[in-house]
Amino acid sequence: MGELGEFGLIALVNQGRTHTPGVLLGPGDDAAVIAAPEGRFVVTTDMLVQDRHFRTDWSSPHDIGRKAIAQNAADVVAMGAVPSAFVVGLGCPSDTPVEFVRALADGMWAEAGRAGASIAGGDMVRSPILIISVTAFGDPRRAPIKLSGARPGDVVAVAGRLGFSAAGLAVLSSGGDAAEFADVVAAHRVPQPPYEAVLELPDAAEITALTDVSDGLLADLGHIAESSRVAIDLEAAALAVPELESVGNALGVDPLDWILAGGEDHAFAATFANSGDLPQGWVRIGRVRPGAGVTVDGILRSGPAGWESFA
Amino acid sequence: MGELGEFGLIALVNQGRTHTPGVLLGPGDDAAVIAAPEGRFVVTTDMLVQDRHFRTDWSSPHDIGRKAIAQNAADVVAMGAVPSAFVVGLGCPSDTPVEFVRALADGMWAEAGRAGASIAGGDMVRSPILIISVTAFGDPRRAPIKLSGARPGDVVAVAGRLGFSAAGLAVLSSGGDAAEFADVVAAHRVPQPPYEAVLELPDAAEITALTDVSDGLLADLGHIAESSRVAIDLEAAALAVPELESVGNALGVDPLDWILAGGEDHAFAATFANSGDLPQGWVRIGRVRPGAGVTVDGILRSGPAGWESFA
Numbered sequence: 086m087g088e089l090g091e092f093g094l095i096a097l098v099n100q101g102r103t104h105t106p107g108v109l110l111g112p113g114d115d116a117a118v119i120a121a122p123e124g125r126f127v128v129t130t131d132m133l134v135q136d137r138h139f140r141t142d143w144s145s146p147h148d149i150g151r152k153a154i155a156q157n158a159a160d161v162v163a164m165g166a167v168p169s170a171f172v173v174g175l176g177c178p179s180d181t182p183v184e185f186v187r188a189l190a191d192g193m194w195a196e197a198g199r200a201g202a203s204i205a206g207g208d209m210v211r212s213p214i215l216i217i218s219v220t221a222f223g224d225p226r227r228a229p230i231k232l233s234g235a236r237p238g239d240v241v242a243v244a245g246r247l248g249f250s251a252a253g254l255a256v257l258s259s260g261g262d263a264a265e266f267a268d269v270v271a272a273h274r275v276p277q278p279p280y281e282a283v284l285e286l287p288d289a290a291e292i293t294a295l296t297d298v299s300d301g302l303l304a305d306l307g308h309i310a311e312s313s314r315v316a317i318d319l320e321a322a323a324l325a326v327p328e329l330e331s332v333g334n335a336l337g338v339d340p341l342d343w344i345l346a347g348g349e350d351h352a353f354a355a356t357f358a359n360s361g362d363l364p365q366g367w368v369r370i371g372r373v374r375p376g377a378g379v380t381v382d383g384i385l386r387s388g389p390a391g392w393e394s395f396a
Numbered sequence: 397m398g399e400l401g402e403f404g405l406i407a408l409v410n411q412g413r414t415h416t417p418g419v420l421l422g423p424g425d426d427a428a429v430i431a432a433p434e435g436r437f438v439v440t441t442d443m444l445v446q447d448r449h450f451r452t453d454w455s456s457p458h459d460i461g462r463k464a465i466a467q468n469a470a471d472v473v474a475m476g477a478v479p480s481a482f483v484v485g486l487g488c489p490s491d492t493p494v495e496f497v498r499a500l501a502d503g504m505w506a507e508a509g510r511a512g513a514s515i516a517g518g519d520m521v522r523s524p525i526l527i528i529s530v531t532a533f534g535d536p537r538r539a540p541i542k543l544s545g546a547r548p549g550d551v552v553a554v555a556g557r558l559g560f561s562a563a564g565l566a567v568l569s570s571g572g573d574a575a576e577f578a579d580v581v582a583a584h585r586v587p588q589p590p591y592e593a594v595l596e597l598p599d600a601a602e603i604t605a606l607t608d609v610s611d612g613l614l615a616d617l618g619h620i621a622e623s624s625r626v627a628i629d630l631e632a633a634a635l636a637v638p639e640l641e642s643v644g645n646a647l648g649v650d651p652l653d654w655i656l657a658g659g660e661d662h663a664f665a666a667t668f669a670n671s672g673d674l675p676q677g678w679v680r681i682g683r684v685r686p687g688a689g690v691t692v693d694g695i696l697r698s699g700p701a702g703w704e705s706f707a
Contacts, residue, residue, distance in 0.1 A: 109436055113623070114542050115474035115607055116440035116534070121432030125420055128516065129427035130531060132485035134523045163426035174443035174485075174529045205439065212445045218485045218529035220441060223427070231425050296426055312424070 086183050091209050097183065098190035105203045107169040107224070117205040119170045119222055126169070127223040129160035135215035143257050146185045148274040149217070150192025157221035158200035159278040159297040159351035165230035166223030167284060168202040173219050176212030189217075200280055230355075234293040235313035239356040241371035242363050244282035246272060247302055247324070248340055251347020252332045259336055266332050278351035282366035291358035298354055301346040303386065306354055306379045313356075316376030318383060319345075323370045345386065397494050402520050408494065409501035416514045418480040418535075428517040430481045430533055437480070438534040440471035446526035454568050457496045459585040460528070461503025468532035469511040470589040470608040470662035476541035477534030478595060479511040484530050487523030500528075511591055541666075545604040546624035550667040552682035553674050555593035557583060558613055558635065559651055562658020563643045570647055577643050589662035593677035602669035609665055612657040614697065617665055617690045624667075627687030629694060630656075634681045656697065 086094055095112065104111050110118035119126070131153070133139060139149045158168045173193060177186065190204075197203050202222075253273025256266045263270045278297060286292060294309045302319075310317045321341065329340035356373055363369060378385060397405055406423065415422050421429035430437070442464070444450055450460045469479045484504060488497065501515075508514050513533075564584025567577045574581045589608060597603060605620045613630075621628045632652065640651035667684055674680060689696060 110540060110542075114540070114544075115471045116438045116477070116532075116540075118436055118438055118475070118536065118540055120436050122435055124433055124435060125429055125431050126437060127427045127429055128481075128483055128531075128533070130483045130485050130517065130529070131519050132487050132521045132523075132527065132529055134487055134521055134527075137522055160426045164429070166427070170439075172439055172441045172531060174441050176443050176445055176527065206441065208442050210443045210445055211448055212443075212527070213525060214523075216443065216445075216487065216523070216527050216529075218441070218443055218527075220439075220483060220485075220531040221427075222439070225429065229421060229425070229427075229429055231421075233425075 086177070086179060086181050086186060089183060094186060094209055097187060102194060102203065104205070105201065108203055108205045112206045117172065119205055121224065123224055123226065125225060127161050127164045127166040127225050127229065128220060129157055130218065130220040131157050133217040141215070144274045146188035147192035150189040151196040151275045153217045153219050154193050154196035154200070155276050155278055156299060156351055157219045158196065158280065159299070161221045161223035162278065162280050162283045163295050163297040163353060164223065164225060165227050165283065165295060166225040168200040168221060168223050170202050170205040170222045171197055171219055172205055173207040173217065175207065176210045176216035178213060179211050230292055230295040232294055232296055232309050232312035235309050235315050235356040235373050236293060236358065237315055237373050237375045239293050239358050239373040240360060240363070240369055241306070241317055241319065241354070241356055241373060242367040242369050243352050243354050244366045245279040245352030246350045247298065247352055248326055248329050248343035248347050248350070250276060250349035251343035252329050252340065255336055255338060255343070256332065261336060268328065269332055272350065276349055276351040279353065279366055283353055286364050290364045293356045293358050295353060295355040298348060298350055298352045300348045302354065303345050303379050309356065310377060310379055316374045317371055317379045318374055319371035319379065319381045321382050323368070345381065397488070397490060397492050397497060400494060405497060405520055408498060413505060413514065415516070416512065419514055419516045423517045428483065430516055432535065434535055434537065436536060438472050438475045438477040438536050438540065439531060440468055441529065441531040442468050444528040452526070455585045457499035458503035461500040462507040462586045464528045464530050465504045465507035465511070466587050466589055467610060467662055468530045469507065469591065470610070472532045472534035473589065473591050473594045474606055474608040474664060475534065475536060476538050476594065476606060477536040479513040479532060479534050481513050481516040481533045482508055482530055483516055484518035484528065486518065487521045487527035489524060490522050541603055541606040543605055543607055543620050543623035546620050546626050546667040546684050547604060547669065548626055548684050548686045550604055550669050550684040551671060551674070551680055552617070552628055552630065552665070552667055552684060553678040553680050554663050554665050555677045556590040556663030557661045558609065558663055559637055559640050559654035559658050559661070561587060561660035562654035563640050563651065566647055566649060566654070567643065572647060579639065580643055583661065587660055587662040590664065590677055594664055597675050601675045604667045604669050606664060606666040609659060609661055609663045611659045613665065614656050614690050620667065621688060621690055627685045628682060628690045629685055630682035630690065630692045632693050634679070656692065
């Protein structure tokens with residue numbers, strides 16, 4: 086890509102793209118302009134570092150692009166907001182093949198489209214390793230759903246998959262048979278946050294707190310418990326994931342470890358005040374109680390709770 | 397910083413900060429919430445890579461933090477928008493001293509304050525080298541001032557310093573006397589975009605195109621000329637910078653090279669339709685003509701026009 090230069094590359098990755106209506110002014114000026122019809126916008130940012138957050142020998146550039154966008158879109162949706170746009174900073178070595186960058190951009194646009202938004206701009210720089218920085222925006226069409234709203238008596242529920250990405254990572258890390266366990270390996274390469282489970286919540290759903298499971302279920306519910314000053318008790322039986330049993334047997338791992346501490350699936354975890362039927366796509370996994378901390382069947386679980394940078 | 401961990405570090409850099417009113421919800425949830433009273437917002441992003449965009453032996457962490465924010469704030473202001481907030485992604489080695497990160501954050505907050513905004517959130521990850529990704533937001537209180545509005549007959553003007561940062565870089569690169577040429581070295585370490593020259597433009601100022609000088613005057617005016625489909629002719633006499641003569645003499649460089657091709661000062665360059673007095677802070681440097689390209693006293697200048705990544 087040294088031959089194309091920065092401006093040639095920017096033209097290349099933007100070629101033939103169609104922006105969603107929320108992008109009022111796209112790439113090409115000093116800054117982009119994004120619609121914020123509610124008079125405010127939601128913003129989140131993540132940095133992904135080669136060999137720490139992704140490996141080019143485990144994932145295609147298209148998969149890496151999708152994952153980078155998905156994990157940011159999930160954070161926007163986890164506020165109860167509708168994704169409106171993304172901007173992307175990309176650092177890469179000057180000998181990076183142009184095809185790699187194009188496939189990365191294609192993956193980003195594909196996942197942005199799944200989330201209903203497009204990529205409004207970015208920056209490209211030379212760097213000794215691949216670095217992807219994504220910032221995502223959303224329209225908060227309702228009051229932001231924060232971590233702090235859970236109350237004793239609320240039902241704890243989850244939408245989306247738990248433990249799949251961690252199981253896939255375990256297969257890849259152990260040199261296991263990626264073809265035999267293709268489902269979990271694919272889940273590690275590209276998370277599939279169930280955006281619609283949040284975006285199509287009926288108004289009557291009394292959702293009180295919401296987050297996406299990025300660091301691990303215990304860690305992320307821990308953030309809700311701490312912010313809301315409550316305890317959360319999960320029911321192990323409700324967390325069982327039959328699809329993970331054969332992988333667990335093959336690798337000698339209790340799948341519950343992946344389910345409780347594995348991040349990156351970007352499922353959504355929430356608390357609901359109404360004790361009736363849960364909205365479409367949501368499964369009950371526990372109950373909010375007075376107190377502090379997160380327990381499983383009433384017991385504090387030892388061992389790693391999830392991902393922490395620098396840990 | 398390995399000892400503090402990600403969440404400890406996030407608490408540290410946010411300790412004791414006061415957010416500006418535009419930050420409706422700051423760090424601590426899945427995403428931040430920023431006010432966009434005009435129903436739209438301006439956004440720009442830049443990635444800074446250690447040893448490419450900054451050197452820790454040439455600049456203090458406080459200076460690096462200020463520069464990272466200043467260059468993004470300048471892009472927001474270059475759209476005619478008022479900075480409202482920033483988010484920051486930071487990648488750094490786990491043996492980075494906590495004091496370094498704190499000073500970097502202090503520098504960012506200092507420059508954000510100069511621009512009238514605060515830092516609404518971010519991400520911290522482990523990385524083999526220092527990487528800083530800044531995304532900046534602004535309120536477009538008037539129609540965005542784009543690159544494409546220049547018309548033949550317009551006056552070309554600049555607000556702020558040209559060539560200082562490039563001269564400072566030349567002193568540092570050549571091992572010259574940083575103390576003797578402290579002004580230009582300081583200008584390289586921390587640019588001082590004259591935000592107020594744009595933010596306090598009177599309504600009567602018929603500004604037609606605007607950019608900040610980040611890549612170099614010729615390169616950035618080239619973007620205006622290309623987008624507006626016009627030619628720009630500069631007057632060499634109007635560009636002379638007496639303060640750069642002694643540095644030029646010491647290093648055997650024609651200061652006009654720094655003035656025309658040196659970026660990073662983040663001056664503002666604009667075109668104005670009215671031929672009367674220029675607004676406060678603006679100096680006339682040339683004229684828009686029919687045609688294409690940027691000339692100096694009517695002559696196309698050979699040699700490097702400015703910074704391009706991967707070049």
